[in-house]
Amino acid sequence: MLVAATGAVRLPEEPEGLTGPGWMEKMFTFYNLEGASALACALAPLSSPSSPTGTSPSAASARTSSSHTSRPSTARSRTPIxxxxxxxxxxxxxxxxxxxxxxGEVDGPGGRLISYDEREVTFDLLVTVPVHGGAECVTRSPGLGDELNSVPTxxxxxxxxxxPTIFVLGDAANIPTSKAGSVTHFEGELCAENVERFLAGEAFDESYDGHANYFVETGFKKALxxxxxxxxEPLPGRLPNAMGPMPLLEESRxxxxxxxxxxxxxxxxxxxxREIPGISAEMSMSGRYRPE
Ligand SMILES: Cc1cc2nc3c(=O)[nH]c(=O)nc-3n(C[C@H](O)[C@H](O)[C@H](O)COP(=O)(O)OP(=O)(O)OC[C@H]3O[C@@H](n4cnc5c(N)ncnc54)[C@H](O)[C@@H]3O)c2cc1C
Known part of the structure; x- marks a missing residue:
């Protein structure tokens, strides 16, 4: 019996060129201490009163260019709210x-991101969340990982x-939920239960629902x-229930x-x-609502 909980590693060498010329000078990740420190130095001049963040061309360009995630079209989105x-x-x-x-490619000297379908976005300063892959030990275990060394789960x-004798927890798994501490925590309860059931020859608990929650810093001492x-999808309301205190999907101090x-x-x-009321592995709809 094995529980694989070996986490994920960052793969900044993907895409091509990211760790080439300009890496840690105009192209950064904040996913490790070295990158976060270098980025803080690069951003420091942008937050001075004479050059407020938000109006500086460099800052605006950086934030635009590093946004390689997309806002899904509300017409077809599974997360319209x-x-x-x-x-x-x-x-x-x-x-x-x-x-x-x-x-698909980063051109550091030219300050360009190039997509697989050959579109381009220019940048002065690039802040990137690197591709995540499975741990080194998964790489060394033939058949355990997929193409990014995540374990099919x-x-x-x-x-x-x-x-059948391998269970998977947290970032090591390839399941379609966030790589987040809350996910690993919630999964832990069900994983332990299912290991016990497996050993006892009982049917599995199939109730893991992908529950995740986390804070999203939005700047100026506020967060969602x-x-x-x-x-x-993330809905507005209150956590852990209608009495609050934490607002959901809403910026707040x-x-x-x-x-x-x-x-x-x-x-x-x-x-x-400990059992904490309102915080459970299974997502609750208490306190949430769907706006018109
Ligand atoms: C910079 C950063 C910021 C983050 N911020 C947040 C946040 O604000 N909120 C949030 O919810 N999540 C955040 N996360 C994500 C969160 O940290 C992970 O989702 C979570 O830690 C995953 O837990 P895990 O137990 O699966 O893996 P990990 O916490 O990575 O633990 C895996 C462990 O396995 C060990 N390991 C690997 N291979 C072996 C081996 N061969 N032998 C022995 N040990 C091994 C590793 O050293 C590691 O200690 C952040 C992650 C990063 C990198």
């Missing part, structure tokens, strides 16, 4: 999105699709909090403060496995 809210928020902040842009039971699962506060809560309350 969240897409509209987040899209409106970006518009308010003067951030433009380039949709459906899959970066049943999205409802967390049993691997590679071998989003809560969703495989089927339910409380959410910004909530992130550091949550660290204490996690280590001192959640990690010990």
């Amino acid at each position: 969240a897409s509209k809210t987040l899209g409106d928020l970006l518009e308010e902040k003067g951030v433009a999105l380039v949709k459906e842009f899959n970066t 049943n999205m409802a039971t967390l049993q691997s699709e590679v071998k 909090l989003i809560d969703f699962d495989y089927e339910t 409380l959410n910004h403060l909530g992130k550091p506060m949550f660290q204490w809560f996690y280590w001192n309350a959640l990690l010990e496995g």
Whole structure:
């Protein structure tokens, strides 16, 4: 019996050119300490009063160009409410999105992102979330990982699709939910249950719903909090229930403060496995609503 919980590694060498000329000078990731420190130095001049973030051509260009995720069309989107809210928020902040842009190549000296379908976006400063892949040990285990070394996993039971005696937890799995601490935590409950059931020869609990929640910093000491699962998009409302206190899908100072506060809560309350009302592996609709 094996539980693979080996996490993910960052693969900045994908796409081609990202770690070439200009890496850590005008092209950055904040996903490690070295990158975050270098980026902070590069951004420092942009936040001076004479050059406010948001009006500086460099800053605007950087934020536009690094946006290689897309806001899905609300007409066809599976997340129309969240897409509209987040899209409106970006518009308010003067951030433009380039949709459906899959970066195939980065031209550092020329300051260009080139997509697989040969479109181009120029940048002065690039901030990127690198491609994630599975851990080195998965690479060394033939047949365990997919093309990015994530372990193929049943999205409802967390049993691997590679071998019945392997279960998978967190970033190591290839299931279609976020790579986030909350996901790993929620999965842990069901994974432990299913390992026990497997050993006892009982039927699996198939109820893992992809539940995820996390804070999204939106700047100026505010943050959003989003809560969703495989089927339910992030909705407005309150967490953990209608009484609050945390606003969902809405910028607030409380959410910004909530992130550091949550660290204490996690280590001192959640990690010990205590039952906390309103925080459960399964997503609850209590306190959420769908706007007209
Ligand atoms: C910069 C950054 C910021 C993030 N911010 C947030 C956030 O704000 N909110 C959020 O929810 N999530 C955030 N995440 C994501 C979150 O950290 C991960 O989703 C979460 O840690 C995944 O948990 P995991 O247990 O699957 O993997 P990990 O926490 O990565 O743990 C895997 C462990 O396995 C170990 N390991 C790997 N191979 C072996 C081996 N062969 N032998 C022994 N040990 C091995 C690794 O060293 C590691 O300790 C962030 C991630 C990064 C990188």
